[in-house]
Amino acid sequence: MGTQPGASRDATSLDAWLREGGLVVASSDRAARALLAEFHRRRRAEGLSAWRAPKLADWKTFARTAWEERNTEGRLLLNKVQELAIWSEIVRSEQHLPTALPASVRRLAAMAMEAHDLVCSYAPRLLRDEARAGWDQDAGAFSGWLSDFSKECRKSGLTSFSRVPLELIAKIREEPTQREPVRLAGFDRILPVQRELFDAWGEWQAFEPETLESERHFYSIPDGQTELETCAYWCQRQLAVHPDRRILVITQDQAQRRGEIERAFLRFGIPGQIPGFEFSLGVPLTQIPFVRSALLLLRWLHAPLSETELDWLFASGLAANHDESSALQLSMRTLRARDLQRPRWELDSFLNLAPASTLPQEWARRMISAQRSLKEQPHIQSPIGWADKAPILLTSIGWRGAAPQNSIEFQEQRRWMQAVDTAGSLGFDARRIPWTEFLSELEHAAGEILFAPQSVDAPIQIAGPAESAGLTTDAIWFLGADEESWPSVASTHPFLPLHVQREYAMPHASHLVDWEFSKAITTRLLSSAAAVYFSYPAQKGDVETRPSRLISQLAGQAGPLPHDLVTPAHNKPSAYAVEDYTTKAYSGGHLQGGSSVLSSQSQCPFKAFATARLGARGWDPAENGLNAKQRGQMLHDVLHSIWMGRPKGIKTHGDLLAIGDDDLSKFVRKHVKAVMQSSVPVQVREQMPALYLELEESRLTRLITEWLHFEKTRIAFTVETTEAKSPVTIAGLSMNLRLDRVDRLHDGSQLVVDYKTGTVDPKAWDLPRPDDVQLPLYKLFGLAPLQPSLFESYGGPASGGLVFARVRTGDTCFAGRVADAKGTIDPGLSGNSSLVKRRLTATEESAWKEYIEGLAEDFVRGRAEVDPRDYPKTCERCGLQAVCRIQEPENRERFEQQDDEQDGENFDAGE
Numbered sequence: 001m002g003t004q005p006g007a008s009r010d011a012t013s014l015d016a017w018l019r020e021g022g023l024v025v026a027s028s029d030r031a032a033r034a035l036l037a038e039f040h041r042r043r044r045a046e047g048l049s050a051w052r053a054p055k056l057a058d059w060k061t062f063a064r065t066a067w068e069e070r071n072t073e074g075r076l077l078l079n080k081v082q083e084l085a086i087w088s089e090i091v092r093s094e095q096h097l098p099t100a101l102p103a104s105v106r107r108l109a110a111m112a113m114e115a116h117d118l119v120c121s122y123a124p125r126l127l128r129d130e131a132r133a134g135w136d137q138d139a140g141a142f143s144g145w146l147s148d149f150s151k152e153c154r155k156s157g158l159t160s161f162s163r164v165p166l167e168l169i170a171k172i173r174e175e176p177t178q179r180e181p182v183r184l185a186g187f188d189r190i191l192p193v194q195r196e197l198f199d200a201w202g203e204w205q206a207f208e209p210e211t212l213e214s215e216r217h218f219y220s221i222p223d224g225q226t227e228l229e230t231c232a233y234w235c236q237r238q239l240a241v242h243p244d245r246r247i248l249v250i251t252q253d254q255a256q257r258r259g260e261i262e263r264a265f266l267r268f269g270i271p272g273q274i275p276g277f278e279f280s281l282g283v284p285l286t287q288i289p290f291v292r293s294a295l296l297l298l299r300w301l302h303a304p305l306s307e308t309e310l311d312w313l314f315a316s317g318l319a320a321n322h323d324e325s326s327a328l329q330l331s332m333r334t335l336r337a338r339d340l341q342r343p344r345w346e347l348d349s350f351l352n353l354a355p356a357s358t359l360p361q362e363w364a365r366r367m368i369s370a371q372r373s374l375k376e377q378p379h380i381q382s383p384i385g386w387a388d389k390a391p392i393l394l395t396s397i398g399w400r401g402a403a404p405q406n407s408i409e410f411q412e413q414r415r416w417m418q419a420v421d422t423a424g425s426l427g428f429d430a431r432r433i434p435w436t437e438f439l440s441e442l443e444h445a446a447g448e449i450l451f452a453p454q455s456v457d458a459p460i461q462i463a464g465p466a467e468s469a470g471l472t473t474d475a476i477w478f479l480g481a482d483e484e485s486w487p488s489v490a491s492t493h494p495f496l497p498l499h500v501q502r503e504y505a506m507p508h509a510s511h512l513v514d515w516e517f518s519k520a521i522t523t524r525l526l527s528s529a530a531a532v533y534f535s536y537p538a539q540k541g542d543v544e545t546r547p548s549r550l551i552s553q554l555a556g557q558a559g560p561l562p563h564d565l566v567t568p569a570h571n572k573p574s575a576y577a578v579e580d581y582t583t584k585a586y587s588g589g590h591l592q593g594g595s596s597v598l599s600s601q602s603q604c605p606f607k608a609f610a611t612a613r614l615g616a617r618g619w620d621p622a623e624n625g626l627n628a629k630q631r632g633q634m635l636h637d638v639l640h641s642i643w644m645g646r647p648k649g650i651k652t653h654g655d656l657l658a659i660g661d662d663d664l665s666k667f668v669r670k671h672v673k674a675v676m677q678s679s680v681p682v683q684v685r686e687q688m689p690a691l692y693l694e695l696e697e698s699r700l701t702r703l704i705t706e707w708l709h710f711e712k713t714r715i716a717f718t719v720e721t722t723e724a725k726s727p728v729t730i731a732g733l734s735m736n737l738r739l740d741r742v743d744r745l746h747d748g749s750q751l752v753v754d755y756k757t758g759t760v761d762p763k764a765w766d767l768p769r770p771d772d773v774q775l776p777l778y779k780l781f782g783l784a785p786l787q788p789s790l791f792e793s794y795g796g797p798a799s800g801g802l803v804f805a806r807v808r809t810g811d812t813c814f815a816g817r818v819a820d821a822k823g824t825i826d827p828g829l830s831g832n833s834s835l836v837k838r839r840l841t842a843t844e845e846s847a848w849k850e851y852i853e854g855l856a857e858d859f860v861r862g863r864a865e866v867d868p869r870d871y872p873k874t875c876e877r878c879g880l881q882a883v884c885r886i887q888e889p890e891n892r893e894r895f896e897q898q899d900d901e902q903d904g905e906n907f908d909a910g911e
């Protein structure tokens with residue numbers, strides 16, 4: 001005879017029931033663990049040293065165990081992976097267009113599984129095919145799948161867990177004997193099928209926590225971050241006064257905001273002590289480095305990994321031993337330095353291209369041997385066979401996870417083996433599958449398993465609203481109680497007719513259903529702790545929010561945060577900024593990358609120090625085709641080849657004019673072809689189709705032909721040198737400059753030309769603090785070593801010039817400074833042209849010279865302060881933020897302030 005829930009409200013009666021050996025069924029595994037912990041706490045508090053284990057099971061374990069005890073026909077209870085495999089087969093067999101892709105099949109199968117579970121839990125009579133006769137469209141398709149699923153299960157002696165309660169009801173109704181009374185705990189909602197089962201079972205009651213008259217508060221807090229910090233601060237204060245107190249924090253978006261929540265609670269933890277909080281939900285196993293590294297290693301044996309996956313794998317330290325991991329990271333850096341990066345790496349390509357000097361040979365041998373061992377396996381075999389093979393492969397590779405070092409790793413390994421066994425269980429129907437399919441199943445199985453380290457019974461428990469059922473607590477803080485989030489709403493199920501979902505009051509079938517369920521949870525929370533705090537963020541992103549109507553009804557109107565709950569200002573960081581005037585002089589001799597280092601010194605002294613002396617480098621992800629740098633290099637190479645002089649190239653303006661307009665493109669294409677033959681990196685040639693390289697060849701030919709048409713319009717000139725090396729020494733600093741091109745103009749002066757395909761502006765050379773000193777450096781220091789006898793000495797008027805050659809489709813021109821642009825470049829230039837208006841002067845040249853010498857002196861002296869020229873733009877282009885720590889709040893504030901002051905000065909000056 002069933003008893004309605006709510007009949008027992010005594011807080012201690014649950015404990016008394018358990019102590020007397022009564023059976024309790026908890027709503028979830030989490031609730032069962034919490035009740036068990038509470039039971040043991042009470043026994044310890046009574047001073048006992050040993051006691052009888054309570055009869056406590058979560059709902060699923062209870063139903064499964066009772067079913068298995070009565071499973072006389074020997075039917076197989078499907079696990080999730082097995083059931084999904086059957087649904088997938090059924091969906092795939094439909095030959096419906098959207099189901100063609102494996103990912104779509106899996107998604108549809110998972111949805112069908114959910115719909116089946118809803119039908120079993122809320123409306124089992126609809127399991128009969130005739131009861132679904134009128135279903136059409138998506139629901140009609142699902143109805144057909146459901147019939148097939150039922151047939152398959154009957155034929156093969158299989159059972160879905162969703163059907164277990166129904167089968168159990170039928171079996172226990174046939175039993176002549178009485179079953180022991182049962183008590184339920186932590187159920188916010190008793191499903192119709194559960195109610196029917198317990199009614200058939202016999203005597204049952206649902207425990208509810210003792211109803212407490214709670215103290216209720218509801219606060220409006222400016223934003224989500226402040227809300228989290230306020231909650232963490234309140235928890236800390238509660239525990240400081242009452243160390244034994246147990247606190248429950250309710251949050252609805254635990255998975256998405258986990259990192260943010262952790263940071264807020266760590267901020268108010270005691271440094272060096274174990275954090276006093278725990279999450280009720282774990283994280284998917286695939287996000288645990290231990291498991292992710294295993295999956296990547298197994299995948300790499302037969303498929304490429306992306307560049308970022310490989311970087312992560314080597315940095316994780318789990319793919320190899322410590323020394324090998326360092327060597328593998330060095331291999332990746334070396335590959336990039338040699339311009340051999342690629343977006344995806346096959347194992348074979350990596351082993352072939354990684355430099356022998358950095359590649360750990362023993363590790364390479366192990367990988368090759370594991371790969372060979374996998375290749376020697378039969379192409380298809382039972383998933384159980386693959387499940388046995390996977391750990392052997394990982395051990396032979398030297399995966400660090402094969403030998404756990406501590407308790408957490410041990411727990412992770414156990415869960416990992418659970419995932420492997422689950423994927424192996426796909427062999428239940430004697431299917432045989434290829435390795436790739438097994439690995440895909442293994443990845444899905446690992447994604448389904450949530451991992452949380454074993455509970456340490458922390459005083460602060462962080463849980464979702466529904467998962468909090470059954471947790472015992474002294475005080476509660478409920479986060480995110482805004483109108484949009486609580487009551488929580490979601491869509492109805494697309495595979496079940498709407499009228500069916502409404503008729504059986506399935507979750508989310510109507511606002512009323514959602515409202516009632518959320519109200520039941522809120523009421524349970526309000527009656528289960530002496531103090532309950534609700535809060536909501538008044539602003540979410542750019543949107544203003546309103547307080548939850550449900551909470552306002554139950555806890556009163558939201559008010560502002562009281563003064564004593566306002567969190568203290570952020571602690572000062574434990575690292576303090578100090579002005580450091582010490583310098584360490586440069587004694588490295590010859591400087592690599594000369595002109596760019598001096599430009600960096602001007603942009604930010606620390607940037608020059610970090611790149612030239614510490615070897616720090618920004619990193620651009622690899623691209624599939626040619627990257628911008630490679631394209632630019634090819635353009636330089638082609639122009640170098642064209643202006644190299646006879647026999648294949650030309651040297652003068654006259655030579656260029658001698659090539660007829662119609663022949664110019666043919667002439668250029670010849671040079672482009674030759675350069676591409678030798679310059680296209682091997683990985684681009686291997687990975688890109690031939691058509692891609694043909695298109696690239698045509699693009700380059702068009703671009704350079706257009707450029708040469710522009711050069712034809714110039715006043716006569718001779719190309720004196722291209723790609724010329726020029727050794728210089730400035731303030732004791734020796735370096736090699738490499739000049740793209742130097743032209744001898746018709747007045748005998750020299751023009752320094754630098755090819756650019758991107759956006760460039762000679763304003764970057766402007767004093768007092770240029771962003772770029774490359775061309776001034778070439779003009780004022782680089783020309784002298786090339787032809788000392790011809791070099792124009794300073795002191796007289798400026799001559800020649802320095803220009804960017806903008807080689808861009810539709811925008812070919814010179815941009816820079818020329819002493820006499822109309823007289824030496826193009827007489828047709830307009831007076832408004834910047835080449836004419838901003839002519840090169842001797843004063844500017846000598847100011848540049850002095851400035852560049854100053855930069856070299858600063859670099860040699862070791863001047864290396866963090867001082868970006870134009871914050872934040874300079875930093876945005878730099879990529880060294882992780883090294884210089886400019887993004888730390890204190891540094892950022894300082895430079896933002898300087899920037900504002902600078903803007904103010906400019907404004908005052910009328911700029």
Ligand code: SF4
Nearest residue numbers: 604607875878884886
């Ligand atoms: S990120 Fe900014 S501050 Fe840091 S080194 Fe680069 S330019 Fe300097």
